[in-house]
Structures are given as C-alpha cells and as structure tokens.
Amino acid sequence: MTSAQxxxxxxxxISKLRKKNGLTSKELGLRxxxxxxxxxxxxxxxxxxxxxxxxxxxxxxxxxxxxxxKF
Amino acid sequence: MTSAQxxxxxxxxISKLRKKNGLTSKELGLRxxxxxxxxxxxxxxxxxxxxxxxxxxxxxxxxxxxxxxKF
DNA sequence: AAATAAGGTGTAATATATTATACCTTATTT
DNA sequence: AAATAAGGTATAATATATTACACCTTATTT
Numbered sequence: 001m002t003s004a005q006x007x008x009x010x011x012x013x014i015s016k017l018r019k020k021n022g023l024t025s026k027e028l029g030l031r032x033x034x035x036x037x038x039x040x041x042x043x044x045x046x047x048x049x050x051x052x053x054x055x056x057x058x059x060x061x062x063x064x065x066x067x068x069x070k071f
Numbered sequence: 072m073t074s075a076q077x078x079x080x081x082x083x084x085i086s087k088l089r090k091k092n093g094l095t096s097k098e099l100g101l102r103x104x105x106x107x108x109x110x111x112x113x114x115x116x117x118x119x120x121x122x123x124x125x126x127x128x129x130x131x132x133x134x135x136x137x138x139x140x141k142f
Numbered sequence: 143a144a145a146t147a148a149g150g151t152g153t154a155a156t157a158t159a160t161t162a163t164a165c166c167t168t169a170t171t172t
Numbered sequence: 173a174a175a176t177a178a179g180g181t182a183t184a185a186t187a188t189a190t191t192a193c194a195c196c197t198t199a200t201t202t
Contacts, residue, residue, distance in 0.1 A: 003123045010122060024178060035161050040180060047159060050119045050189080051081060052074045066137045095148060106191050111150060118189060121159080 008045030009071045010054075015043040017061045017068075032060035079116030080142045081125075086114040088132045088139075103131035 018028050025043075029036040034056060041047045042057075058065040089099050096114075100107040105127060112118045113128075129136040 003126055006126050007122060025180090026178075036179090037162085037181080038160055041159090044180090048121045048123045048189090050121050050159065051078060051125070052119045053160085054122070055074055055077050064140070066140045069135070069137045069140070096150090097148075106193095107149090108151080108192085109190055112189090115150090119159090121189065124190085 003048075004045070006045075007048060010049065010068050011043040011045035013068045013071065014057055014061075017063060018043070021061055023061075028057070028060055032056040074119075075116070077116075078119060081120065081139050082114040082116035084139045084142065085128055085132075088134060089114070092132055094132075099128070099131055103127040 018025070021028075023031070025036050025039050028034070029039045034042075034053060038047070038053075039057075042049045042053065054065050054068060058068065089096070092099075094102070096107050096110050099105070100110045105113075105124060109118070109124075110128075113120045113124070125136050125139060129139065
C-alpha cells in the first residue's frame with residue numbers, strides 16, 4: 001500500500017466516525033480545535049496528518065486512535 | 072493523557088520494536104529512509120510524528136502501525 | 143588503552159502541516 | 173425561490189516535521 005492510499009483510508013475512517021457521531025466538519029473542528037479546512041483535507045487523505053491531530057480527533061470522536069487504522 | 076505523554080508512549084513502542092528486531096537507530100533509519108536524528112527524536116517522543124513516518128517505520132519493523140498505539 | 147560503534151545533540155535548510163480567512167458550490171430548509 | 177447550512181477550495185502566514193551534516197558521549201570491541 002502506498003502512503004497516499006494509506007492516508008486516504010485513515011481519512012475515510014475519520015469521516016465515517018464523524019458522521020456516525022452526527023457531527024459536521026465545522027462542529028468536529030470546533031470540538032477538538034482543528035481548523036475546518038485542515039480537517040477536510042485530512043478526511044480526503046490529502047495531507048500527512050500528525051499523531052497529535054489524530055489524538056485530538058480520537059478524543060473528540062470518543063474512540064481510540066487505533067480505530068483510524070483499522071482497514 | 073496529554074499529547075506530550077502520548078508521543079512518548081508511541082516513541083517508546085517504536086524503540087522497543089526496533090530493539091526486538093536487533094536494529095540500531097542508524098540501520099532502521101536506512102531501512103525506511105528516515106534520518107537518524109529524526110528517528111531518535113521520535114523514539115524520545117520529542118516531535119509530533121506524521122502518519123507517513125509511522126507507516127514507513129511499521130513497514131521496516133514488519134508490524135502494523137496499530138502496534139505503536141498499544142499501551 | 144585505543145578503536146569502533148551506538149546513542150544522542152545542535153544547527154541550518156527545506157518541506158509541509160496547520161491556522162486563519164474568504165469565497166464557492168451544492169444540498170437542505172423555510 | 174430564497175435563505176441557510178454543509179462541504180469544499182484557494183491563498184497567505186506561521187509552526188514545525190524532516191533532512192543533512194557535524195560533532196559529542198558512552199558503551200563495546202579489539
């Protein structure tokens with residue numbers, strides 16, 4: 001798997017979990033202090049997200065970070 | 072858990088897995104094209120490692136990325 | 143004891159993640 | 173149909189991850 005594909009899968013998982021929680025991009029961004037544009041790029045797998053950002057997202061979505069890596 | 076503590080735990084897991092594989096910092100760095108100084112900072116939890124770097128390390132250590140997040 | 147290897151630090155340069163903001167497009171709501 | 177909300181894009185500024193390299197310290201080996 002290429003790193004690009006990998007980032008797309010992680011982003012897809014984040015997106016699914018956000019929707020499962022009934023949150024908009026803006027709401028999730030506010031909840032964990034992540035800029036909306038950044039969040040959208042992460043969900044699309046366009047950027048190389050950092051560990052801290054993954055942790056903030058996991059906390060806001062009330063899941064463990066490993067959930068983002070399950071595929 | 073603070074993000075700083077979190078990075079230390081991830082780094083500690085990477086360090087353990089590297090030693091388990093009998094690799095030096097330099098060797099692991101060469102194997103996955105990560106600068107030795109960067110790798111040492113990651114293992115110490117001093118920097119906010121990115122997803123791609125975690126993937127490269129996991130491939131080189133022949134584990135899944137989730138192994139780094141188990142604590 | 144000297145030589146070597148390993149871990150680790152420091153610094154400058156580069157790449158890029160993240161912020162902040164404005165705007166656009168497309169659903170959804172009224 | 174108009175208004176609103178949501179997703180998405182574009183750009184500039186800032187912060188920082190990563191590289192590249194030199195050097196230091198401490199084990200380990202010879």
